[in-house]
Amino acid sequence: xxxxxxxxxxxxxxxxxxxxxxxxxxxxxxxxxxxxxxxxxxxxxxxxxxxxxxxxxxxxxxxxxxxxxxxxxxxxxxxxxxxxxxxxxxxxxxxxxxxxxxxxxxxxxxxxxxxxxxxxxxxxxxxxxxxxxxxxxxxxxxxxxxxxxxxxxxxxxxxxxxxxxxxxxxxxxxxxxxxxxxxxxxxxxxxxxxxxxxxxxxxxxxxxxxxxxxxxxxxxxxxxxxxxxxxxxxxxxxxxxxxxxxxxxxxxxxxxxxxxxxxxxxxxxxxxxxxxxxxxxxxxxxxxxxxxxxxxxxxxxxxxxxxxxxxxxxxxxxxxxxxxxxx
Numbered sequence: 546x547x548x549x550x551x552x553x554x555x556x557x558x559x560x561x562x563x564x565x566x567x568x569x570x571x572x573x574x575x576x577x578x579x580x581x582x583x584x585x586x587x588x589x590x591x592x593x594x595x596x597x598x599x600x601x602x603x604x605x606x607x608x609x610x611x612x613x614x615x616x617x618x619x620x621x622x623x624x625x626x627x628x629x630x631x632x633x634x635x636x637x638x639x640x641x642x643x644x645x646x647x648x649x650x651x652x653x654x655x656x657x658x659x660x661x662x663x664x665x666x667x668x669x670x671x672x673x674x675x676x677x678x679x680x681x682x683x684x685x686x687x688x689x690x691x692x693x694x695x696x697x698x699x700x701x702x703x704x705x706x707x708x709x710x711x712x713x714x715x716x717x718x719x720x721x722x723x724x725x726x727x728x729x730x731x732x733x734x735x736x737x738x739x740x741x742x743x744x745x746x747x748x749x750x751x752x753x754x755x756x757x758x759x760x761x762x763x764x765x766x767x768x769x770x771x772x773x774x775x776x777x778x779x780x781x782x783x784x785x786x787x788x789x790x791x792x793x794x795x796x797x798x799x800x801x802x803x804x805x806x807x808x809x810x811x812x813x814x815x816x817x818x819x820x821x822x823x824x825x826x827x828x829x830x831x832x833x834x835x836x837x838x839x840x841x842x843x844x845x846x847x848x849x850x851x852x853x854x855x856x857x858x859x860x861x862x863x864x865x866x867x868x869x870x871x872x
Contacts, residue, residue: 548585548602549666556603558612569609570602584666594789598687617685619802621815625649629820630698630759635706637824639729640741642793643763644800645703646819647695651675651811653755660810669782675751675758678806680782688762688791688799689783691731691739695757697749700734703759705741705822712737716744716779728773729765742770742787743779760807762800764791797821 550566553559559566563580571577575596576588587596595601600616607613629647634640655661656677664671669680679690695701708724714737715721722740724730729741738749742765751758765787774784800819807813 546587546589546597547666547668548587548599549663550583550585552663552666553585553599553602553606556599556614556616557606558614559603559606560611566606569606569611573605573608575605591789594687594786594791597786597789599684600686617802619798619805621801621804621808623815623817625814625816629816629818630695631702632820632822633702633704633706634822634824635704636729639707639766639769640705640822640824641764642796642821642823643703643705643761644796644819644821646760646762646800646804647757647816648760648804648807648813649757649816651756651758651807651813653751653753653811657810673751674811675755675807678803678810679760682799682803682806683782683786686795686799686802687786688795689742689786690799690803691745691761691783692751693738693745693749693759693761694751694755695759696755698733698738698759699736702734703761703820704732704734705763706730706732708737714738714740715747716740717747717750718744718779719747722777722779725776727769728776729769731761740773740777740779741765743774743777743784744781758807758813760800760803762796762803764793764796 550559550561550563563583563585567577567580567585570585570587578586578588580586587602589596596605603613630645632643632645634643653673653675656671656674660677660681661671664677664680667684669684671677675692679692683689707726708728708730710726712724713721714724714730724737730737731739731741737746739745767788767790770784771788774780774788804813804815808815
């Protein structure tokens with residue numbers, strides 16, 4: 546993962562010395578492949594999905610005493626009538642959460658220069674302001690997003706399901722892919738419009754005439770996404786993150802953050818209320834064993850406490866016996 550130091554500094558006091566930042570991360574066990582021209586190139590292991598974002602890297606660097614800064618704003622001003630595309634979730638094990646947020650009146654032109662520069666320095670090609678915002682937020686927080694042209698969704702609805710045997714989809718790369726019953730898809734009332742967690746379909750992609758969009762933020766089963774991506778030989782930035790697991794609560798934060806940017810940069814108007822389909826309630830609480838240590842436990846708790854006093858970790862519950870991890 547490419548991490549531009551000047552962008553990282555918006556989340557943590559990383560300084561201007563890429564070599565020093567690299568040494569700090571290496572000291573924390575993070576592999577740094579290179580640090581040239583102010584860009585850290587990190588090799589992220591499969592068990593550290595939390596580092597596939599600028600916020601995640603910032604939290605890691607904050608463990609070295611560097612000052613952590615506030616996350617970017619994700620408060621949105623909703624307007625107009627309440628509305629959203631109805632969501633039908635047919636496979637709760639595959640998709641525990643799916644948020645569909647309607648945003649009207651967007652103008653999908655080019656992105657501002659500062660956004661294009663940041664995306665390109667992180668190795669992501671600029672497409673248009675709508676697609677760029679979804680990629681920008683993904684890099685910020687690690688949550689992949691996708692935008693559908695709402696007018697192109699048959700029946701104005703979303704169905705999260707497994708593909709029917711023999712179904713096909715033309716992805717946004719212009720290639721046709723045959724699907725199997727093991728593949729997860731996002732469909733409208735008639736046909737698949739995306740390979741879930743992997744890539745969107747050409748028939749519902751954003752174009753110059755797009756005005757209303759459905760913004761998807763979801764959580765998919767990592768193993769299923771991995772199997773589909775490999776079988777189709779269709780890797781993507783989204784599948785790379787879904788294969789390693791995304792955070793239940795960040796699904797909502799990312800949706801709001803992108804909606805805010807779509808309002809600021811693309812003239813969009815987020816509709817009042819979004820559709821939030823969920824099959825489970827996420828939990829980011831773990832036992833804080835250090836706080837429970839006492840006489841006769843064999844530990845004073847002091848040597849263990851640092852790991853649960855990291856930036857963003859909060860003690861909750863009676864006597865602080867539970868720690869709430871940051872999303």
